[in-house]
Amino acid sequence: MTLPTADTAVDYPRGAVESDGTVVHVADATGDLLAVLLDRTAFHPVDAHWPDQPADRGMLEIAGGAVVPIVDAVVAATDGETLFLGDDVPVRTGTEGWVFAVAHLVPAGSPVAAGDAVRVVVDADHRAALSIGHTACHLASLALDRALTDAWSKPVPGDALGAPGFDAQAIETSTILERGSRDVYRIGKSLRRKGFDPAAFDDPAAVADRINAILAEWAATGAAVHVDAPDAGLSARRSWVCELPEGEARIPCGGTHAASLADLGTVSVAFAVEDVPGARQVVMTTTAA
Numbered sequence: 001m002t003l004p005t006a007d008t009a010v011d012y013p014r015g016a017v018e019s020d021g022t023v024v025h026v027a028d029a030t031g032d033l034l035a036v037l038l039d040r041t042a043f044h045p046v047d048a049h050w051p052d053q054p055a056d057r058g059m060l061e062i063a064g065g066a067v068v069p070i071v072d073a074v075v076a077a078t079d080g081e082t083l084f085l086g087d088d089v090p091v092r093t094g095t096e097g098w099v100f101a102v103a104h105l106v107p108a109g110s111p112v113a114a115g116d117a118v119r120v121v122v123d124a125d126h127r128a129a130l131s132i133g134h135t136a137c138h139l140a141s142l143a144l145d146r147a148l149t150d151a152w153s154k155p156v157p158g159d160a161l162g163a164p165g166f167d168a169q170a171i172e173t174s175t176i177l178e179r180g181s182r183d184v185y186r187i188g189k190s191l192r193r194k195g196f197d198p199a200a201f202d203d204p205a206a207v208a209d210r211i212n213a214i215l216a217e218w219a220a221t222g223a224a225v226h227v228d229a230p231d232a233g234l235s236a237r238r239s240w241v242c243e244l245p246e247g248e249a250r251i252p253c254g255g256t257h258a259a260s261l262a263d264l265g266t267v268s269v270a271f272a273v274e275d276v277p278g279a280r281q282v283v284m285t286t287t288a289a
Helices: 124-147 166-170 189-193 204-220
Strands: 018-028 033-038 058-062 067-070 072-078 083-085 099-107 117-122 171-177 180-187 225-228 239-244 247-252 267-276 279-288
Touching: 018 083, 018 099, 033 072, 033 117, 067 099, 117 124, 124 166, 124 171, 124 180, 124 204, 124 239, 124 247, 124 267, 124 279, 166 171, 166 180, 180 189, 204 267
Parallel strands: none
Antiparallel strands: 018 033, 018 117, 033 099, 058 067, 058 117, 072 083, 072 099, 171 180, 180 279, 225 239, 239 247, 267 279
16 A cells, blocks of 8 residues: 655644545554544644644544544654654654654544545544643743743743743643643753752742733733644644734644634643752643633
8 A cells, every 4th residue: 555655734723623635545553443644634643752732532434424433643654665653753743755644543444445535523622622721831831931031040042032941941741731731841950050040939839920910911912823834734844823912922833722812711820849859840730711
């Protein structure tokens, strides 16, 4: 069976929750699942190299009437000879010379084959909740950077609004949740050498109060949000864009987002801070309610 020769065209950056496409490849994923690759999809997959946003939920409607659940979706890649799925993809999305695709994982035995016309139908409520969570995550990261400006004694690269980029320098993991996110930061020797004072988190409630005041100001603007996607290919570089009082914020991002800050409601953060061997671990939980 021929492997895909072009990236999957993805419609989720513009908010689509349904799409029509053609099956270009079907492969065994595990003993229980098939990987179905389409030429076009609205289904957001997990990228193993930065798995912050979970996959969409939804169904695959196959010409002829069969409807099968999409159990999961992952980024797949091929070098023209071998297809790699999920955690087995050996290169980052966008690596030159590779083709990247959305692999829709469906139960083994599903009546789907290359050449079939199919429709992808995404669970719109679940997508909306994750999109709100992802937008709130970006907003909170910018507010965090701004709130920690005075904790730096040396210059470091700025964030999308020009504040010292604590989020970029200290982030370990980011997990998008329904209407929120969980971000884990590490303040170790390298960050201290760059000029960051760990004492900034001696009073995490005070940091949260500063951030929440910023978030309230920003959310009240109801500013429009969009994903800048100049190319429909899965591996194309995309950016989250929002016009905030301090200026336009533009953050590279492959996820989905709310259309407006008005969709977020009240955005707030809370911290859990723990001193671990050689470092201080900071967990920021963001909630949009």
